[in-house]
Amino acid sequence: MVFVAIDVETANADMSSICQIGLALFRKGQLVEEWKTYIDPEDYFDEINVSIHGIDEETVKGAPVISDVSREIYRFLDDHVSVCHTHFDRVAVQQAFDKYKLRYPRCRWLDSARVARRTWEDFAQCGYGLGNICAFLGYDFTHHDALEDAKAAAYILNAAIEKTGLDIEGWLSRIKQPIGAGSEHAIKRDGNPEGPLYGEVLVFTGTLEIPRREAADIADRIGCYVDPGVTKKTTILVVGDQDVKKLSGHEKSSKHRKAEDLISKGQSIRILRETDFRKLAQLAD
Secondary structure (H helix, E strand, O other): OEEEEEEEEEOOOOOOOEEEEEEEEEEOOEEEEEEEEEOOOOOOOOHHHHHHHOOOOOOOOOOOOHHHHHHHHHHHHOOEEEEEOOOHHHHHHHHHHHHOOOOOOOEEEEEHHHHHHHHOHHHOOOOOOHHHHHHHHOOOOOOOOHHHHHHHHHHHHHHHHHHHOOOHHHHHHHOOOOOOOOOHHHHOEOOOOOOOOOOOEEEEEOOOOOOHHHHHHHHHHOOOEEOOOOOOOOOEEEEOHHHHOOOOHHHOOHHHHHHHHHHHOOOOOEEEEHHHHHHHHHHHO
């Protein structure tokens, strides 16, 4: 699981006026490389912007323009998932690269604000600024420094991955769905008492081919109690097909790892691929 977190600061209301950029490369949830530089935006500095980030004309004197560091930016962003908090940084990069007629980085973008809104109910509708969420998570950082903000966005994403069990690919899909879709309260079911698997306690994890709500309805129909998290009562864990193929350790979701830990301690939990679960449900009907 590799992604790059990015943040920029701008000199004025023109989003192409990038005056600082920070990039942080993460692998398996761990920071492995970081890079930060001031940028000469070749533009004026608005006093409002300066009051926010403290960067002014004197700060960027002698700094490179964006085209001078484009190769370094490509090295980080090309062929990676690029994470930023809200679309501001994505648009700023695009505008700045257009300004200098540079090739746009080849990357897929993931907005950590949209991730947070789908992970923590407290931020579903408001208050999902970088500072608020990091305060909620207990993560201390220096706000409005580009590298610090980039690493804060990465921290939010890693925390969401740990909480939900969704990996990067799962989140790229999840942010396209409504905020309430797939939330924990939406996937809890009591189980049809007439179903052939009544008494089983089932948990979903990973990226599924069908919406979680639909998968939960199938499980409910055949009698399974659907629980949002793995506990000592869990008897079945359904894992997205792609997730089953992943390597051991932290490539697996937190739910998957917890289930394996409980199995090692003697709990009887059957781990199924989504494909096998759906076939099981088909034969049980």
